Amino acid sequence: MECDFFESAFKQFGEGQFRRVLDIGCGGGRNVVEMAARGYDVLGLDNNEKSLKYLEKRLKRRDLGAEILTADMANFTLDKPIDAALCTFNTFRHLVSENDALSHLRSVAKALRPGGLYILGFHIIPLDADPECHERWTAQHGKTKVTTTLKVVRFSRAERREILRFNLHIRKGDEVLRLKTEYPYRLYTGDEFRKLLRKVPELEIREVYDFWYEIDHPVPFDHELSDAVFVLQKKVDA
Template sequence: MPYSQAVDCYDYPQYWDLSFRDETPTECDFFEAAFEQFGEGKFRRVLDLGCGGGRNVVEMAARGFEVIGLDNNDVSLKYLTKRLKRRGLEAEILNADMSDFQIEPPLDAALCTFNTFRHLVSEKDALNHLRSVAQSLRPGGLYILGFHIIPLDAHPDCHERWTAQHGKTKVTTTLKVVRFSRAERREVLRFNLHVRKGDEVLRLKTEYPYRLYTGDEFRSLLRKVPEFEIREVYDFWYEIDYPVPFDHELSDAVFVLQKKDDA
């Protein structure tokens, strides 16, 4: 069976989220550890940006947080609504553009991991996103932002494959860079999802554009949002006791940003 040629993998949140489900407990443990280590006051009200099918929304709600899931994909949000109902959990679901939103009352924390931020392919959208987050956070609140930094000596070719399984459903995800331009600060990633449910096989293919960032380019962007300061930097191992340098070798970056008290 050939791969579909006109499919948005985000329209299949049950399979997309399954691809990353093994990361969920580790991520959410890290979020809670960061709240404890860097936060000021009690952390309860949390926004998950680009939440998709809501793997982190569901997990954080199960841990007792008041969670808002924001995304602009109706299919994913409908799936999340059913998922919460099935688990007997509550969360607020918001269909909005992550480059233009405001949340009231103010948030204690916002979360955005696994390159969702890089879907904002223009400087304007990325800047508006950071400003929207800053406006929605209370002073002392945290923004945990994870995405790939592209080192200057990085090879443009990239190919990854991993498999996740839950019950009788097995998803093998293949990621490949199909276009890379430093001049345009743009790369296009192709995702192939091979889904097997018993004897049933489904093959999905999607290409998404992502914005490229070097460390210096992200520093430059962040300077335009003076409400934020970097409290610490980590990698995708999510080990709260082992921060990493924000240098030119950094690639898998998780930034703990804090809204300044006087902002």
């Protein structure tokens, strides 16, 4: 669904041909693998070497090619321009300081060619949002069943930060593996993101969507927006 949306956005908002695509904070490479399978020249960027090694194995199994870069998403440079950058499902919120978030947007703007797109998705936290959050979902592939539980264990508007705890319960036949991790996310209201984006004038909002990824159904960028997907474009004269 995400990659279908990316391609639709390239056609609807992009200028020129879209071939070279950067997936930021790519992790195990969900989008890298799919976009490579669709014929794009993909670059996967992450600072987790274990995840990138896993991605390399996935690409090899499917006989696909992609460029892998171990780098910090807060500050990176590329050897040649990209047509599009992708960063979805809250990866951006791992940048917990204003300086890192700003440096990241400037790095993306520098890497994009004029007219290129940055598709950025993350949760906006409205002022009236309930700080309590507890979610659980399950996925199964063959004999492997994975249950993920997410819980907010700390929430501070003053610090613009929340701490999330992820629990993974993995069952494969009679084998069970349990994993737990916690990490911080930066909080954003819509106005806070607008203020940040104004500091990077090379990028402008072309349209806003939600996590349904329906290209024909944009949503208002208002105080009710929570699941946000921004289609940003580098100005042609930038």
